[in-house]
Amino acid sequence: MNEKRKVLIKVRNVNKSFGGVVAVDNLSFELLEGEVLGVIGPNGSGKTTIVNIITGFLKPDSGEVFFMDKRLTGLSPFKVAELGVTRTFQIVRPYPSMKAYKNLIVPLWSQRARRFAGSRGGDRDAVAIDLLEEVGFERDAFVPYKLASALPLGYLKRLELARCLALRPEVIICDEVFSGLSMSEIASMLPLVEKLRMKGATLIMVEHRLRELFSVANRLLVMNFGVKIAEGEPEQVMEDERVRRAYLGEEISF
Amino acid sequence: MAGEERRKERLDRGIKARAESLYAVSSWREASYLLAPRAGLIIGLLIAPLLAPSLYWQRVIGLAGVYALLALSFDFLAERVGLVCIGGAFMIGVGGYISGGLNYYFGLPVVLTIPIGTFGGAIICTLVWLPCLPLRGIYFAVVTFMFPFLAVSVILAGGLFGGTEGLSPVAGLPNWVGIYLILTLVLVAIFGVRRLCGEDIGLVFQGIKDNDQAVLASAVNITRVKIYALFVATSIGCFAGAFVSHFFGFAGLSLFAIDFTIMPIAASIMGGPATLAGPAVGAFILAPLSELLRGFGQLRVVFYCVVLVGFILFKPEGLLNWASRRYHQFEHWVKV
Numbered sequence: 037m038n039e040k041r042k043v044l045i046k047v048r049n050v051n052k053s054f055g056g057v058v059a060v061d062n063l064s065f066e067l068l069e070g071e072v073l074g075v076i077g078p079n080g081s082g083k084t085t086i087v088n089i090i091t092g093f094l095k096p097d098s099g100e101v102f103f104m105d106k107r108l109t110g111l112s113p114f115k116v117a118e119l120g121v122t123r124t125f126q127i128v129r130p131y132p133s134m135k136a137y138k139n140l141i142v143p144l145w146s147q148r149a150r151r152f153a154g155s156r157g158g159d160r161d162a163v164a165i166d167l168l169e170e171v172g173f174e175r176d177a178f179v180p181y182k183l184a185s186a187l188p189l190g191y192l193k194r195l196e197l198a199r200c201l202a203l204r205p206e207v208i209i210c211d212e213v214f215s216g217l218s219m220s221e222i223a224s225m226l227p228l229v230e231k232l233r234m235k236g237a238t239l240i241m242v243e244h245r246l247r248e249l250f251s252v253a254n255r256l257l258v259m260n261f262g263v264k265i266a267e268g269e270p271e272q273v274m275e276d277e278r279v280r281r282a283y284l285g286e287e288i289s290f
Numbered sequence: 291m292a293g294e295e296r297r298k299e300r301l302d303r304g305i306k307a308r309a310e311s312l313y314a315v316s317s318w319r320e321a322s323y324l325l326a327p328r329a330g331l332i333i334g335l336l337i338a339p340l341l342a343p344s345l346y347w348q349r350v351i352g353l354a355g356v357y358a359l360l361a362l363s364f365d366f367l368a369e370r371v372g373l374v375c376i377g378g379a380f381m382i383g384v385g386g387y388i389s390g391g392l393n394y395y396f397g398l399p400v401v402l403t404i405p406i407g408t409f410g411g412a413i414i415c416t417l418v419w420l421p422c423l424p425l426r427g428i429y430f431a432v433v434t435f436m437f438p439f440l441a442v443s444v445i446l447a448g449g450l451f452g453g454t455e456g457l458s459p460v461a462g463l464p465n466w467v468g469i470y471l472i473l474t475l476v477l478v479a480i481f482g483v484r485r486l487c488g489e490d491i492g493l494v495f496q497g498i499k500d501n502d503q504a505v506l507a508s509a510v511n512i513t514r515v516k517i518y519a520l521f522v523a524t525s526i527g528c529f530a531g532a533f534v535s536h537f538f539g540f541a542g543l544s545l546f547a548i549d550f551t552i553m554p555i556a557a558s559i560m561g562g563p564a565t566l567a568g569p570a571v572g573a574f575i576l577a578p579l580s581e582l583l584r585g586f587g588q589l590r591v592v593f594y595c596v597v598l599v600g601f602i603l604f605k606p607e608g609l610l611n612w613a614s615r616r617y618h619q620f621e622h623w624v625k626v
Contacts, residue, residue, distance in 0.1 A: 118509040
């Protein structure tokens with residue numbers, strides 16, 4: 037492993053509670069450039085909360101989040117996205133009344149996307165359709181031209197990813213892109229994540245499906261009740277006794 | 291026992307090609323098929339005052355134009371941006387008082403007061419509603435609904451702008467100039483707002499309505515976009531207000547009347563929400579109808595309610611959506 041990789045995201049002593057429930061408890065971690073960090077944990081362990089805190093959708097009670105040297109805490113979500121820290125939503129958020137490719141006009145219209153637009157900046161429709169093809173929308177089957185409300189979940193998850201890609205992101209935070217998908221949909225989604233990784237994208241994958249995460253993540257961070265219980269290479273993390281107990285139960289079977 | 295079951299089959303006319311706004315037009319017949327509804331609207335509006343039987347009905351058409359602008363403004367904000375703004379009376383009042391006041395106190399000519407009333411009023415409306423922009427749906431509606439009452443109280447308590455008397459006389463507009471000014475502006479506003487909604491920023495508006503969190507995650511400053519939309523919509527409303535003060539030669543508390551809030555909503559529901567042109571057309575039907583019922587006095591409110599409830603129950607899509615479906619699709623019954 038390269039020793040001198042740049043730290044892109046630094047989460048430092050973040051706390052967040054909702055009423056009496058502690059969602060995130062003094063969490064710290066770092067994300068290095070070009071790595072795929074898997075965040076796993078049982079339901080309610082604070083995975084989505086930490087995504088919301090990094091991307092500005094929630095304010096932490098205490099603690100800070102940095103992107104390179106910029107402080108993200110306190111910034112509005114759109115500012116965070118403008119810096120290149122993008123996210124997908126676990127519960128997909130398409131614009132149902134628009135066609136799939138028109139959904140991407142919104143991010144392509146943003147300041148950030150326009151900075152990167154270059155010579156084809158004026159033709160956002162064409163860029164949008166190219167982006168959709170990149171995430172696996174079949175151009176020939178006219179899938180990009182269907183209304184978003186008519187698309188199955190598998191495509192909506194891809195649309196979420198395409199929305200991030202439209203912004204030429206520095207970091208993509210995927211909030212459970214595999215959840216709710218059938219086995220065959222997952223099988224076709226995995227190469228996509230793999231492709232992103234090969235291109236050198238920096239990803240945080242929040243999941244509770246272990247098998248998929250194992251094949252793509254360089255490093256895992258395991259959470260339980262808002263506390264980080266383990267961090268490290270996948271094999272090494274799975275050896276950890278606490279992880280087995282918290283996440284897999286007493287008996288393990290793969 | 292009933293006979294064989296039947297269902298209605300709907301077929302699109304062959305003219306539509308792939309994208310919503312893109313047509314493959316190959317003949318004059320097809321071109322005229324597309325142009326006819328637009329031309330019908332333009333010609334219909336422009337000859338309507340000529341067909342009006344008396345001066346009274348010409349004035350009614352002018353007033354219907356005011357309601358049409360308000361309905362368009364309401365429909366644009368509520369259905370295309372997701373801001374349910376029911377402060378129509380406030381826009382009329384602010385636009386009317388600015389324009390009328392400038393003429394009454396400083397003697398500025400109408401060519402100046404109407405533009406100042408339009409854009410000055412839009413700036414004021416946008417600024418006072420700015421703090422409420424993070425509110426969604428019904429909450430934004432409630433806040434905007436309060437503003438006309440607030441303005442009336444302020445004017446009464448402070449004895450401002452002539453208090454209960456209002457400002458009179460305000461320079462009037464010649465009848466025909468006034469009528470054609472408002473009708474032209476209705477047409478410009480309909481086609482202009484439709485164009486705006488078809489642009490990329492229109493998709494961002496729609497995105498805010500569909501899912502504002504996703505727009506935030508797309509690195510778009512939604513407050514700025516909402517301010518822009520609000521400014522466009524309040525410009526339309528304040529123009530209508532500035533026009534009213536000159537059309538009737540008077541700027542008073544009646545500019546804040548609840549009618550200016552309620553009627554556009556009824557027109558919008560009747561004409562077809564989200565169609566932009568529909569609410570304007572609805573206003574041109576509803577305003578004269580309501581004048582016909584003037585003899586019933588306060589019972590006219592019952593009439594509005596019946597129209598509203600009737601359309602919500604029996605034709606929730608509204609007139610224009612229904613008409614355009616009939617126009618763009620063949621319908622016939624087929625055996626199942």
